Amino acid sequence: MSKRAVLEVIALDVEDAVAARAGGADRLELVTDMAADGLTPSVATVAGIRAAVDIPVRVMLRLADGFAAGDVGRLVGAAREMRAAGAEEFVLGFLDADGGVDLGAVERVAGELEGCRWTFHRAIDRAADRDALRKQLDGLPGLDTYLTAGAPAGVDDGLPTLRAEARRRGEPGYEQQLLVGGGLRLDHVPTLVEAGIDGFHIGGAARPQGWDGPVSVKAVAEWRAALGD
Numbered sequence: 001m002s003k004r005a006v007l008e009v010i011a012l013d014v015e016d017a018v019a020a021r022a023g024g025a026d027r028l029e030l031v032t033d034m035a036a037d038g039l040t041p042s043v044a045t046v047a048g049i050r051a052a053v054d055i056p057v058r059v060m061l062r063l064a065d066g067f068a069a070g071d072v073g074r075l076v077g078a079a080r081e082m083r084a085a086g087a088e089e090f091v092l093g094f095l096d097a098d099g100g101v102d103l104g105a106v107e108r109v110a111g112e113l114e115g116c117r118w119t120f121h122r123a124i125d126r127a128a129d130r131d132a133l134r135k136q137l138d139g140l141p142g143l144d145t146y147l148t149a150g151a152p153a154g155v156d157d158g159l160p161t162l163r164a165e166a167r168r169r170g171e172p173g174y175e176q177q178l179l180v181g182g183g184l185r186l187d188h189v190p191t192l193v194e195a196g197i198d199g200f201h202i203g204g205a206a207r208p209q210g211w212d213g214p215v216s217v218k219a220v221a222e223w224r225a226a227l228g229d
Contacts, residue, residue, distance in 0.1 A: 005227040010203035016215040017049045023220025027056040034211050036065035040078050043085045050086035061092040067123040069094035069105035079112040090118040099128030119145040125152050134173035147179045154183025166195045
């Protein structure tokens with residue numbers, strides 16, 4: 001790879017954050033409640049992790065399972081609280097009932113972030129039209145990443161889409177980094193790297209004991225080595 005690939009690791013608490021950093025993670029995605037696929041963490045957890053590690057942390061803005069925004073006022077309030085606790089980067093993504101991007105909700109929340117960098121998460125994998133979603137979001141301040149597996153079921157099914165989107169990098173709606181996650185395995189890495197993808201996101205793969213166990217320094221280091229230093 002011409003440049004160091006980004007390795008992002010899901011962290012639930014300070015212990016996870018410290019272990020991920022020690023293993024070579026470049027960035028954290030901070031969430032709570034993985035039974036709901038990751039919700040907004042507490043202010044105390046955000047502040048604790050910002051004090052404990054010196055790598056970027058992207059904080060999830062999501063109130064409930066699924067991809068509906070729910071109470072947008074609460075989301076805006078959560079964003080404000082997280083920023084006050086030291087959060088500088090975020091993760092969000094909302095769809096309407098028809099599978100289109102909920103542009104109103106995204107714009108309101110992104111507006112509260114005032115240019116902070118953020119990722120549109122795997123809601124894109126459930127969108128009725130991925131290309132239309134990207135073009136609708138094109139130009140929103142701070143949006144620099146799409147977290148995607150390429151398909152709802154995960155990377156195995158999504159590889160053709162990921163390759164195709166990587167080829168379009170730089171086109172309107174496709175300037176953002178592709179951060180691949182969702183059923184991602186080490187054996188996917190050579191194919192993805194060959195396609196020009198340089199962002200990798202792991203959660204369960206960093207936890208040999210499952211979600212009830214902590215992030216493993218060794219597991220993260222194995223991914224770091226596979227992606228190159």
